[in-house]
Each structure stands twice: as structure tokens, then as C-alpha cells.
């Protein structure tokens with residue numbers, strides 16, 4: 001993955017900025033565009049987006065760190081996001097996160113050294129009736145138990161798709 005923004009994407013961002021009365025309004029769509037291209041939004045890339053939209057770099061950072069769909073660090077091939085809100089917590093989601101952390105030697109929010117897994121927690125996924133719930137690369141997995149998680153880990157380790 002390249003660590004600079006492609007010229008055509010920069011052009012698209014410039015075009016986007018002209019569609020809004022204030023360039024700032026183009027920030028989130030621009031960041032999403034760049035993240036889709038690069039995979040994450042590290043500092044140097046944030047600085048470039050700030051430059052393109054005439055915004056102070058701290059303002060870009062604020063937005064990147066505020067919105068859960070934007071990320072500063074690259075994620076693993078398999079992104080596991082476990083719901084930590086009440087219904088899921090009551091049905092064992094915390095234990096699942098803990099076991100994932102132990103098994104993969106990471107803390108929630110981190111990516112394994114081999115780049116295979118990123119583990120995170122999220123707030124209610126609106127799937128409380130089938131708690132505990134989690135997302136795996138954006139897809140719902142419900143009524144999660146450790147056996148299901150183990151199956152996912154095994155598949156990814158074999159180079160297969162997680163689901």
C-alpha cells in the first residue's frame with residue numbers, strides 16, 4: 001500500500017472542496033476517500049489532507065480521532081470488533097475480548113505483529129437480542145461464543161476468509 005495520496009485522489013479532493021461553501025465540510029468525505037485508498041490515516045497523510053483543504057493539521061487530527069470509522073493506524077487482515085455495551089457485556093463479551101487479547105497477544109485497539117488480526121471493541125451494534133455480537137471485517141456475527149471465535153482465527157491463520 002502506498003503511503004502517499006494518488007494524484008487523481010488529490011484532484012478528486014480538490015473538486016470535492018469546491019462543492020461546499022466551506023472547504024472544511026469536505027474533510028470527512030476526503031478522509032474516507034483517502035482511507036479507502038491507503039488503508040489508514042497516519043500523521044503525514046493527515047497533514048497532506050490538511051494542506052489540500054487549507055485546514056490546520058490539529059483540526060484534521062481531531063476529526064480522525066473522533067470518528068470511529070476513521071483510523072490512524074493500519075488494521076489487520078481480519079478486523080474483529082466486539083460489542084461491549086450492556087446486553088453483550090452481560091452475555092460474556094468482555095470474556096471474549098479478554099480471551100482474544102490473551103490468544104493474540106494484543107490489547108483491544110491493536111494489531112498483531114503478523115498483521116493478521118486487529119481486535120477492538122465497539123458500542124451497541126443494535127443486535128442486542130442476539131448478544132453477544134461482533135463485527136468481523138464489517139460483517140455481523142451474533143450469539144458469539146469462543147468456539148465461533150476460534151473457528152474464525154483458525155480460518156484466517158490458514159489464509160482463508162474469516163467467515
Ligand code: FES
Nearest residue numbers: 083088125127128
Ligand atoms: S449491546 Fe451489544 S449489540 Fe446491543
